[in-house]
Amino acid sequence: MKFVDEAKISVEAGRGGNGCVSFRREKFVPKGGPDGGDGGDGGSVNLIGNKKLGTLYDLKVRPHYKAGRGLHGKGKKMHGKIGKDVSIQVPLGIVVVEEETVVGEILEDKQKLIVAKGGTGGRGNYRFAGPSNQSPRYAEEGTVGEKKRLKIILKLISDIGIVGLPNVGKSTLLKNITSARPKIGAYPFTTLNPNLGVLRSTVKSIIIADMPGIIEGAHHGKGLGLQFLRHIERTNLLLLLIDLSAPQPLHQYDCLLNEFKQYDATLLKKPRAVVFNKIDLLSEIPRYNLEEKVFYISALTGDGIDELTRYINA
Numbered sequence: 001m002k003f004v005d006e007a008k009i010s011v012e013a014g015r016g017g018n019g020c021v022s023f024r025r026e027k028f029v030p031k032g033g034p035d036g037g038d039g040g041d042g043g044s045v046n047l048i049g050n051k052k053l054g055t056l057y058d059l060k061v062r063p064h065y066k067a068g069r070g071l072h073g074k075g076k077k078m079h080g081k082i083g084k085d086v087s088i089q090v091p092l093g094i095v096v097v098e099e100e101t102v103v104g105e106i107l108e109d110k111q112k113l114i115v116a117k118g119g120t121g122g123r124g125n126y127r128f129a130g131p132s133n134q135s136p137r138y139a140e141e142g143t144v145g146e147k148k149r150l151k152i153i154l155k156l157i158s159d160i161g162i163v164g165l166p167n168v169g170k171s172t173l174l175k176n177i178t179s180a181r182p183k184i185g186a187y188p189f190t191t192l193n194p195n196l197g198v199l200r201s202t203v204k205s206i207i208i209a210d211m212p213g214i215i216e217g218a219h220h221g222k223g224l225g226l227q228f229l230r231h232i233e234r235t236n237l238l239l240l241l242i243d244l245s246a247p248q249p250l251h252q253y254d255c256l257l258n259e260f261k262q263y264d265a266t267l268l269k270k271p272r273a274v275v276f277n278k279i280d281l282l283s284e285i286p287r288y289n290l291e292e293k294v295f296y297i298s299a300l301t302g303d304g305i306d307e308l309t310r311y312i313n314a
């Protein structure tokens, strides 16, 4: 299914039904007491987390949601039926934004978030009867349901993010250490959307995300831009993958950190390691001294991968 990580939707909850004004009429009771029932509450619109979903595609193609209205109360103290809820299934990791403010998020399977609350049903006239007023001729109206325009943003949930310039071997690394089968190509921008995989042979399940390539000026929208970096905001560790066979490999390192800074400087505070890839192409491996932990690997042949996965697992 098509990967969509942002959708705008409108949600409208149901109105509450009106309370009823009614008086008991029985054969031998000419003037019975009030018996108008309550209106039913309006239905709400809810978001429900579904761990099997990975895209907001459904919301993009179907952006309007309206819950059912509550029915009016009736005589004989009959309460109106409550309106039907609408439940929208969403992938885990979504953030709900209303007018630029985050109003909620869904991180767990089956988690429910009410995004538009149904109106309340009005009380029927029998509820207002008392010693001072035995035959009230009024009932409450139901209240309106909430109505909102929301932006839903998907931020994939993963523990580790692989980032790097195009064609450095990010997807090859993901393929090597997880069960994912991402597309790999000998050209830049093979990966257009993030890929997720679960680290193989571990007790804990560690989710790794392979990102599209970043180029210098990505923060100005160059290449694929930096939009997708939202998907690493929730990771605990970033792997900066560098093609060691390219001229001036450290230039890639500088470029990545600079683009992070432009996107969101808090990304720089995340723990990170530097992984030099494609060592199989070099007869002599240059060693660099960086502040981060450094690995030398070949995602293609598997050289050095064990040490990297041990580190990820620790």
Ligand SMILES: Nc1nc2c(ncn2[C@@H]2O[C@H](COP(=O)(O)OP(=O)(O)OP(=O)(O)O)[C@@H](O)[C@H]2O)c(=O)[nH]1
Pocket: 164, 165, 166, 167, 168, 169, 170, 171, 172, 173, 183, 184, 185, 186, 187, 188, 189, 190, 191, 192, 211, 212, 213, 214, 277, 278, 279, 280, 281, 297, 298, 299, 300, 301
């Ligand atoms: N020799 C060698 N080639 C590699 C290695 N890792 C990846 N490659 C090759 O490099 C090319 C790019 O690999 P990908 O895994 O698609 O690179 P990527 O970083 O995901 O690329 P984008 O998605 O386009 O950013 C492919 O031809 C891979 O076979 C490696 O360790 N050694």
Ligand SMILES: [Mg+2]
Pocket: 170, 171, 172, 183, 184, 190, 191, 210, 211, 212
């Ligand atoms: Mg790729």
